[in-house]
Structures are given as C-alpha cells and as structure tokens.
Amino acid sequence: MSVSTFAERVRALREMRGWSQAQLGEAAGISQVSIAKIEKGGATKHTGKIARALGVTAEELEGVKPTHQGQSGKVHPDLRRQDLVPLISSVQAGNWSEILDNFQPGDAEDWLPCPVRHGPSTFCLHVEGQSMSNPGMRPTYEPGDIIFVDPGRSAQPGDRVVVRLEDQRQATFKQYLEEDGRKFLRALNPDWKPKIIEIDGEATICGVVIGKWVPE
Structure with missing residues (x-):
C-alpha cells in the first residue's frame, strides 16, 4: 500500500x-x-x-522528492529524511530508540509517505486489537488501520501514544492522561477492561500518534 x-x-x-x-x-x-x-x-x-x-x-x-534506489531495489535510508516512513512491527516500535541507528530499509515491512509534517524518526504501525476502537465517535482506531507515530513530539495529556511498558517487548497503543502527578493509559473502547491503567513502573513513550491511514 x-x-x-x-x-x-x-x-x-x-x-x-x-x-x-x-x-x-x-x-x-x-x-x-x-x-x-x-x-x-x-x-x-x-x-x-x-x-x-x-x-x-x-x-x-x-508529491515527495525524487527517490533513489540501490541495485537491490531497496529504498535508500536517506528517504527517512524525506517523506517516506517505515511500517514496522510493535516489537520494533518498542525498541525503536535502540535500533534506530542500525535500522536498514529491509527491516521495514514497507515505506509509506506520511502526508503531514513529521520528525525524521517517524514510523508507522498496524493497529492491533480492539482497545482503541470507539464506534460512532472520533477518534477511533480499528484493527488494520495504520497509525503514524512521531517520537520527536512531547506527549501531552489527551494525546494518543505508543508506549513500551516495563518488561514488555511489544509496544502498546493508548491515550495518555495525567492527574495529580500520576500518569495513566486509557483505552478508547468503552467496553475494554481495564479501561484505564496507571503507569506505576517504568514506561517508555515511543512516540505520539499524528494521524492514521485507513486501508481499503
């Protein structure tokens, strides 16, 4: 796509x-x-x-700037400084800050144009699960939607974020909240249990969601 x-x-x-x-x-x-x-x-x-x-x-x-490909046909890494961003797994997202310097074009499932302004380390993910599905309301995120995530943005209360929790390899996608100095992650799905969890241990915010793409 x-x-x-x-x-x-x-x-x-x-x-x-x-x-x-x-x-x-x-x-x-x-x-x-x-x-x-x-x-x-x-x-x-x-x-x-x-x-x-x-x-x-x-x-x-x-349109994006002209791109160049090597003999292998893979997209050149310099494209990360232009408009294409890598579509990666939730495991890669969870370790994004660690693997970024060694990330190669072939490590991504695909490279997709991000049509909004974004930082050079922006990536995108497939939404997994139903926790952020909020039918009839906005925003809502369905399984298979693609979200664009900018690690360079500072998370503010109310933002949707990709987070890696302590002792978990995969990243999770939730809404970020703060209250009385405490930090929480909230599912948008009104039927999801638990709907709100407190971040009471170490957590790494991998990036702020800046938009989504709905494949057809």
Missing part, C-alpha cells in the same frame, strides 16, 4: 482528519463535486487552497 499520486495524497490527508469531501470543499472554498473529481484523478487549479485547508504546503501535496 502506498500513496503515490496527487489524488491519493488529497484523499489520505482528508481521511486522516476525518473529513468528508464536502467538509474539505468547505474548508478550501470549493465544491464537494470538485473534490470528488480531484480524488478520481482530475486536474485542478486549486492546489494552494486545498493544501492550506489540509495544513500542508502545495509542494508537499504535489
């Missing part, structure tokens, strides 16, 4: 914000019909308006 065309980037950014085509059209000052045509591959004179509405530059919306 990749986002390689202008139309796909527009759609990806719109869906990451939870907007309908009509909502994007309203934000950009153009019609829903125009947005629908653009997402089907039609040309537009409104790139600047759409980019501003989506919070990116026109250049970012028009």
Whole structure:
C-alpha cells in the first residue's frame, strides 16, 4: 500500500482528519463535486487552497522528492529524511530508540509517505486489537488501520501514544492522561477492561500518534 499520486495524497490527508469531501470543499472554498473529481484523478487549479485547508504546503501535496534506489531495489535510508516512513512491527516500535541507528530499509515491512509534517524518526504501525476502537465517535482506531507515530513530539495529556511498558517487548497503543502527578493509559473502547491503567513502573513513550491511514 502506498500513496503515490496527487489524488491519493488529497484523499489520505482528508481521511486522516476525518473529513468528508464536502467538509474539505468547505474548508478550501470549493465544491464537494470538485473534490470528488480531484480524488478520481482530475486536474485542478486549486492546489494552494486545498493544501492550506489540509495544513500542508502545495509542494508537499504535489508529491515527495525524487527517490533513489540501490541495485537491490531497496529504498535508500536517506528517504527517512524525506517523506517516506517505515511500517514496522510493535516489537520494533518498542525498541525503536535502540535500533534506530542500525535500522536498514529491509527491516521495514514497507515505506509509506506520511502526508503531514513529521520528525525524521517517524514510523508507522498496524493497529492491533480492539482497545482503541470507539464506534460512532472520533477518534477511533480499528484493527488494520495504520497509525503514524512521531517520537520527536512531547506527549501531552489527551494525546494518543505508543508506549513500551516495563518488561514488555511489544509496544502498546493508548491515550495518555495525567492527574495529580500520576500518569495513566486509557483505552478508547468503552467496553475494554481495564479501561484505564496507571503507569506505576517504568514506561517508555515511543512516540505520539499524528494521524492514521485507513486501508481499503
């Protein structure tokens, strides 16, 4: 799965914000019909308006920088400084700070364009399990969704974060909360048990979730 065309980037950014085509059209000052045509591959004179509405530059919306591949066909590591980020496992995420310096292109399941501004160490993950599923509400994260995680952002109460708990190799995905100097992780699924757990031991916040992609 990749986002390689202008139309796909527009759609990806719109869906990451939870907007309908009509909502994007309203934000950009153009019609829903125009947005629908653009997402089907039609040309537009409104790139600047759409980019501003989506919070990116026109250049970012028009495409990533040219990439180079080695003889093996693998993506060059320098792409981590551009717009492609690695799709990795929850185990890799749990050890991200330790493995980053030795991370190689072949270590990732895929390299995906992140259509929002992000730090150079950003990665993405498949959502696993139902703990962050919150049907009928936003945000909600379903199994198979792909979340983009920026380790360079400082976690604030209310942020969704990827965390490695003490003595666990895999990282977990929850909402981060603070109260009276205490720290908690909260599941968005109202039926999940336990819904809230206190971080009473060592925990490493691997990064803050900055958006998601919903594959079809």
